[in-house]
Amino acid sequence: MKKIVLASNNKGKLSEFQTLFDKANLGITIVPQGELGIGDAIENGLSFIENAIIKARHASRASGLPALADDSGLCVPVLGNAPGIYSARFAGLHGDDGANNTKLLQELSPYRNGTPIVGKFVCVLAYVRHGDDPLPIIAQGEWVGEILDMPQGENGFGYDPLFYVPSLGKASAELDKDTKNALSHRGQALQKLIKQLLES
Template identity: 75%
Template sequence: MTPPKQLVLASNNQGKLSEFQALFDNTHLNIQLIPQGKLGIADADETGLSFVENAIIKARHASKLSGLPAIADDSGLCVPVLGNAPGIYSARFAGSHGDDRANNDKLLQELKNFRGTTPIIGQFICVLALVRHKDDPLPIIAQGHWTGEILDTPQGDHGFGYDPLFYLPSLAKTSAELDKATKNRLSHRGQALQTLLNVLINTDI
């Protein structure tokens, strides 16, 4: 049996790790996904000004320190009435990286003056970048977009980040109220990863 190809996941976010692993487990690709934390790799400095730039920065960082191909995700919530904030700063919108409650509270505060009879639209964005080596001049890029409404009160106990505020009218649920399989099928990350997996079927890494 051919040993699996190793692919480093450039993230230490447990929510993302869980979603990625579940999606990879549902494929027939012979790929072993290794979280960068298991290799002692710290998060890269996200100095880009876009999701694409940051995803590439993180993938190159993990590949350089591991010597392996690497995949990185940069994702966030864009709210048009806020000029697409929090955008690339979604995880640290309130100042402290990964403080979901503080980030949600700040988003609700920022949206107070926009509340009315019309729902506030938000869009989750995910960009994935895969590099075969640290200097790969042709990263594989995949994107996913998931549109919903931003509630004024959190609902649901699953997921992470802004999931409790991200309402899906067609399902009458927030992202935080979805079961894992449904979320992985519909989400921005699920869309982007499915696109990437379709490319990997015909691409050697």
């Protein structure tokens, strides 16, 4: 089995990635960077693409292995596409899902006028063969939905309880794993990445 480092310690992401890689029969095992003693990169890019590449290069240089990084978030047009690249730390503390969701609801309250508030999840994946790879493989996915005025569902993580999928009549946090992987921004980006890996 070929090992690649995932530039994250998010168990939800790790599970989604490994499931889709297994289905593609790529013979790849994904190892979260924390298991190798690798700390987080400094995400000082101004876009999802920049941050994904920064994280992938950091993990690859530290491990000597190929690395995969995901930079993803929720973009809400009425908020100027915030929280965007700051999605995981929108309320100040990285990864505090409850606080981030609460802040998003507060920011959106002036825009609640009976019409749906559109939001989209964005995911950019960057895969580098080595730390100085001049040609990273980049794949992007977007998942458009609506932002609820209160959380629904117990599955998923992040903003999933507030992200409503009109075609299914459910929040992302109410979907089973297979349905979410088939529709989600991360699932879309990963399918595109896997296609490029198979072709390279």
